[in-house]
Amino acid sequence: MTDPILILCVGVVIVVGGIIGLKLHPFLALLSAALVVALLTPTASLEQFYISKGSTAADAIKLAHKSIGERIATEFGNTCAKIGILIAMAAIIGKSMLDSGSAEKIVRAMLKLTGVKKAPIGFILSSFFLTIPVFVDTVLFLMMPLAKAMSIRLGNKNYLMLVLTVIAGAVMANSFVPPSPGPLFLVGALNVPIGLMMVCGTLLGLCTITVGYFYAIWANKKWSIPLRDAPDARLEDIALIANKDDKELPPLGLALLPAVFPLVTICIRSAVEAFAAPKVPLTGSPFLNTLIDVVLFFGDKNIALFAGAVFALLVLLRQKKTMKSGLTAFVQTALLSGGGIILITAAGGSFGGMLQQTGISGRIADMTKDYQMALIPLAFFITAVVRTAQGSATVALITASGILAGMAQNANLGFNPVYLCLAIGAGAKLVPWMNDAGFWIMCKTSNLTEREALKTIAPMQTIMGLAGLILTMIAAQLFPMI
Template sequence: MLDPILILLIGVVVVVGGIIGLKLHPFLALLLAALTVALLTPTELVQQYFISKGLSEAEALKQAHKSIGERIATEFGNTCTKIGILIAMAAIIGKAMLDSGAAEKVIRAMLKVTGVQHAPIGFILSSFFLTIPVFVDTVIFLMMPLAKAMGMRLGKNYLLLALSVIAGAVMANSYVPPSPGPLFLVGALNVPIGLMMVCGVLLGLCTISVGYLIAVFLNKKFDIPLRDSPDARLADIKAIAEKDDKELPSLGWALLPAVFPLATICIRSAVEAFHKPGTPLTDSPILNSVLEVILFFGDKNIALLMGGIFALFVLARQKKTTKEKMTAFVQTALMSGGGIILITAAGGAFGGMLQQSGISDRIADLTKGYQMALIPLAFFIAMVVRTAQGSATVALITASGILAGMAQNANLGFHPVYLCLAIGSGAKLIPWMNDAGFWIMCKTSNLTEREALKTIAPMQSIMGLTGVILTMIAAWLFPLV
């Protein structure tokens, strides 16, 4: 029986060699890697994986004996379930906001507040605080068109703007509830959610400050321009940037496609985080009815759908275009979004096959008896699992499962919140081709795979390392026990 670590290494060779060496399209390389990993994984390991997910032994055996093609397709479909509608509607919102001038209007309003020199700081802070209540990919989808518009307006620093959006979003997603990962950690390690929110925001602001400095350095080191793409042609962005302010939508209409989904998702996230199921939301029946409507639209898929409808309305209102042109416009946007969906889902299939190989359990076994301080151990486990199979969520679950018992130890010497922060830091390392989020960041920013590995991966990894170092210092200075 092949060791899961060897299976992982073979999968890495296939996907990296296929994309960078053989110049294969990422979709094909990722599916070939998923197929390779699935072929090398014994049925016994697949069965153990499904048992660990809560299935009965008989049901796990049934799942394990499904054909390899069916298992790959299932993981492919699971990823599409999570991101398919989001990416499709975000593609429409992004292109509509660019073409209608809405993105340009938002950029001009932001520049009045931050000034040209501090525009990237405005981007990194905006993406950080927006990601606390909102799905991280949603924020990246909605803010990347603004980064493109700002890059065209400034005529420089596009990489700095794109990395600022990514840096703020990924760190909030690791540290601050009600983001799903931190919300899981506070439950697993029995940490008060309020304390995790405060500590997560403080550590997040520190790490994104480091991320900003790294982004500045990378922007100077790599001359990566804003590129033409089907959904954002440079000539069109330039023409809009040169328009008079009166030719653009009002700020309210410009913000609506992005603000509506963000606001409704925020409200739904807050209710889900703090409201007990089965109890009335308020004492007022009328207010309850209003909130129920808001919560309905707060589902991320419905929220993005409504954002897309609003974006198309603003475009039609601004350009007074024909129905035929609107249909062609949507077709172009969906062609761009469809490519991202396919690559991201293929990355999800590859990561899913790695998980079924038992790599998480293998890493857990290797690190369980390793004698080292708990904070760096928590970071190390999360880092290795995340790098190995691509899912930050699986990394969080694996690390918290190993450390949960130790976290309740009265002689721990520091508050368990620091273990949560260390695990969140480790889950940032190292993003590459087996991570669906890597492809979303890569494709929405129009970076090549090489450029993403040279910029996004090191920036995110250094922010994670910074996070664990600051966590260790804080646990020593302020143990909170």
């Protein structure tokens, strides 16, 4: 069994069967699937994979002969490097904001702006625009505590709707609007002006999250999923804070600080990296350049979240002056919750990494290279299949753009290549499941079970992706921009 498609099927059976059928902990099911996939992957496929990543033939042979355990551990560590500190700090921020009353204060301020009935609209728009400059995982970590506080505020109702609106806004901005990493890569690969992608991506994103909003309303009526107790967010504690007088809560500025500081500094760093020339001073003033360097230092996502955690703890201590002796226990409780998410997410990264090493992306590219279909749906189809197969939206984007860049150059498109970028971004939403690290972050931060996430989050993203394809095709026909 050397065909990547067959190996993928085996991995799917192990993960889904293990978690849903055998009730295995996701960490064990994902690592088991990663092990079996690695065992089934031939050495020749590994060598080809490493060569495709830029290794020399000699280095590829060495890498391909690493032990299976080392390869799994390497992918596990790579995922931890990307999300480990973020999740740990976000866990501290989330618990601190809930316990200090910061989340409740923000929810009350949002309710004054939107009203109770329109609160989900506030959530979906907030998560969409926040995700444009900030990593989607960071926005999910910061918004989910607010969704929990809002649900309590609404009488423990509509929790699923709030969760889905947060996710809908975040994932669509992550696919369509630079300087999010995926769209930023696409504009370079397909030679599309970044400003045009930002405008078109924002318009399409707002349309698709509208679809997601109506799905969230429907799903909330169909499935009654309550806000559950969690070690770091007990319902009775959230309810107690929800009933506090406004004077007992922190000022709005302090309540926002743990979330706003990371978001603002990350936004500034993202803007500078996207638009400023490297190693060129931004101003003629040494003082201003030094100030900008300080802001850019704190704009690193790991440092920004660490600073946010420090601010969150300071606000907590301000509100609970008697808590200083118990701060260690408080942080430990938060980190226990975050640690479980890190392990599951990293195991998902290992599984996805082992799938990539089978050559699944290249296999799908070969299957579709002579597929005579219009380029826009073809772009969507290739991206969706690769994303569903191996879990990584980034790998799916890279694979599709690599295939379609050549087609776009050799074909008379009849429309602006920005529409190919949008179709690829839409295809990257299909279909999130257990081989996607983001799936586990959504599950664990929202306290949805895997089964609940598969029947709510996965269909919503699929529907929004399909809506994105349809709208892109209509726009390319009506407004070709050539």
